[in-house]
Ligand SMILES: [Zn+2]
């Protein structure tokens with residue numbers, strides 16, 4: 074365990090232990106609610122959030138990013154519930170507007186380079202203070218997940234069925250969307266914009282291949298997210314590769330293995 | 341036959357004060373300028389099975405969703421029970437026609453019940469209502485399905501699971517929207533037997549949309565023919581002999597030799613006093629009653 078002797082590796086290791094269960098958990102309902110496209114658009118919207126923060130200057134890019142992402146997510150949820158247009162179209166419009174607007178503002182005055190680390194992400198750069206805030210987010214998400222998961226599950230089965238069981242569809246969707254938005258916003262600088270959505274999709278996609286019940290689904294999703302996170306970080310250190318990308322490649326590998334195992338597991 | 345007569349006299353008695361009584365008065369649903377149905381009146385008592393029949397697009401499913409309050413409508417629903425327990429605000433159970441869901445979803449029947457009936461997060465803790473769920477499923481002959489994945493259920497099994505869910509808590513009015521297809525004859529038979537059990541043992545009124553006129557003829561106490569409004573209503577005999585019913589279901593009355601499919605076969609059959617040994621379910625039932 075010589076790699077743990079470095080402080081930056083110790084912090085990165087702790088960060089992976091905090092981020093991966095978070096993504097494994099949220100992943101279950103991102104996949105079940107067919108929200109992969111939505112969570113992807115959050116990353117795109119993040120461009121605008123960061124740029125606004127940099128241009129306005131009153132708040133930090135990070136605060137601006139979180140605020141903007143939540144508003145962005147709630148707006149999409151609201152319009153989706155009010156409009157008759159297809160969900161994919163609505164999200165697509167928001168997504169492309171978000172990225173274009175962000176790029177336009179970032180490139181203003183040739184200052185694009187200072188944002189480039191958000192594209193790839195760098196988990197080795199995480200500070201102790203950031204770890205503490207990550208832990209807080211993890212605890213909050215687990216609490217909210219404990220309180221509202223059952224509703225979210227019924228909603229994931231069928232919307233009008235959920236309504237007939239007295240569930241407020243828009244409120245439930247809104248809370249979930251905002252939660253995903255916050256997690257994406259705070260993790261983007263460590264995971265990177267380009268691959269963050271893979272971490273929200275792959276763990277549950279793999280878990281779905283080998284689970285029959287909600288409990289198995291969660292266990293496998295969180296487990297595979299953590300395994301790919303830890304092994305990805307170690308591999309990246311030894312072979313000097315980008316940690317985020319290595320983690321995603323291992324997640325994808327796990328997905329393909331579960332796909333092969335599917336006939337053996339799913340009844 | 342005796343049971344049948346008894347049930348009818350219980351249902352058709354006009355003494356509304358002694359029974360729980362549901363009156364649907366002047367229900368109208370309009371979407372924009374389009375009238376889905378208008379001036380629907382229904383009078384239903386506990387222990388009664390009221391079947392709603394009609395062609396596609398008659399507004400049957402919309403009527404149920406209006407009764408549920410899911411769709412805005414004009415007209416009033418009046419409910420009073422003998423003990424005055426839920427007067428004015430009946431508990432309504434609902435079984436939708438289809439439940440469109442991802443059949444690959446890793447959700448078991450127990451997961452579904454626990455998510456609907458309990459606040460305990462099912463991804464984290466073991467269910468605290470397993471016994472209760474098992475009891476509910478037993479009632480619909482589905483206790484063996486408790487750990488089955490939803491996507492692995494047959495059409496009839498899913499319908500029964502949804503019925504068990506609608507009976508929890510026990511409703512005053514049970515609304516059932518029967519699927520047009522996907523439930524086999526055996527599943528249909530089990531389903532109607534469960535309804536009969538509910539009619540006899542629970543204090544509830546059942547309103548059922550059905551496409552199987554044969555089953556309606558055998559099990560309903562009251563039939564309502566709907567086509568953008570109530571065309572006619574009464575006992576199965578009355579409604580199936582009505583010329584308007586014959587006009588709407590006209591094409592189905594041809595080829596009466598076949599026992600499956602329509603209620604007319606059954607009605608015609610009754611008049612012939614049951615040929616010997618034809619072996620249809622009605623004959624078997626009638627013979628059983630004569631003994
Ligand atoms: Zn009455």
Ligand SMILES: [Zn+2]
Pocket residue numbers: 348561562575576
């Ligand atoms: Zn009668």
Ligand SMILES: [Zn+2]
Pocket residue numbers: 609614615618619620621622623
């Ligand atoms: Zn016969």
